Amino acid sequence: MLNPAAMLAAAAGVVALAVVAGRAEAAPPSSPSPGRDAGPGGSPRSPSPGPEADLGLPPGPASRWYDWRDLVVSSKFPDAAARAAAQITPRERAQFSDLAQVLDTMNDATPEGRWHVNSGYRSRELNTLIGGDPHSQHMAPSADEDNGPAAAADLEHPQLDAARALEILGAVAPDKVDKAIAYVDKGHAHVSTRTDGRQRGMWGIHDADKFHWYPSAEAAAVAWRTARALRIS
Ligand SMILES: [Zn+2]
Numbered sequence: 072m073l074n075p076a077a078m079l080a081a082a083a084g085v086v087a088l089a090v091v092a093g094r095a096e097a098a099p100p101s102s103p104s105p106g107r108d109a110g111p112g113g114s115p116r117s118p119s120p121g122p123e124a125d126l127g128l129p130p131g132p133a134s135r136w137y138d139w140r141d142l143v144v145s146s147k148f149p150d151a152a153a154r155a156a157a158q159i160t161p162r163e164r165a166q167f168s169d170l171a172q173v174l175d176t177m178n179d180a181t182p183e184g185r186w187h188v189n190s191g192y193r194s195r196e197l198n199t200l201i202g203g204d205p206h207s208q209h210m211a212p213s214a215d216e217d218n219g220p221a222a223a224a225d226l227e228h229p230q231l232d233a234a235r236a237l238e239i240l241g242a243v244a245p246d247k248v249d250k251a252i253a254y255v256d257k258g259h260a261h262v263s264t265r266t267d268g269r270q271r272g273m274w275g276i277h278d279a280d281k282f283h284w285y286p287s288a289e290a291a292a293v294a295w296r297t298a299r300a301l302r303i304s
Pocket residue numbers: 209223224225261262
């Protein structure tokens with residue numbers, strides 16, 4: 072058993088880490104944002120996992136809130152994500168850069184800190200591994216006619232839910248959204264933007280393998296929370 076002084080020190084360490092982590096996530100962005108890259112203690116993030124050069128990505132941030140690696144990496148399939156990053160074209164990068172601008176606007180309006188991208192750009196290989204739709208907007212080059220030239224990101228937040236993602240987008244960037252879908256089972260929010268400007272403003276939820284569409288972000292958010300409450304009860 073630790074003596075009281077040691078226990079106090081250990082507890083203080085946990086609190087200090089939590090505070091540092093919270094600050095790093097919530098740091099207001101500048102251009103480029105040092106807060107975004109700050110690790111514990113405010114030092115730059117360590118070179119692993121892989122600087123942009125190792126992934127074949129351009130140096131520098133993709134936007135005020137995201138590095139390129141934030142928009143490309145996959146925690147579940149890191150090798151396939153690295154291969155995807157190596158083949159991303161300048162046009163695809165431009166499409167994901169457009170998307171990152173929309174996400175920046177969303178993050179600017181989120182006092183609780185940055186939304187984490189758990190899946191962004193996908194090669195066909197990566198999309199298949201993840202189990203994505205064959206016409207997924209995560210695959211910028213191979214999107215079909217309906218889905219247009221697009222880019223997509225799946226977002227999660229340590230404090231906020233998928234319904235909140237839709238509410239914020241609906242408030243600050245409604246005309247920049249092609250599809251915003253809150254997933255009832257998986258809990259993430261899928262956000263896409265078309266790079267030909269023809270945004271359809273589709274607000275929906277995905278529940279029990281089906282999509283349901285609503286006339287506004289607010290209506291979709293209410294539907295998501297209702298579905299979650301039914302699921303839990
Ligand atoms: Zn998605």
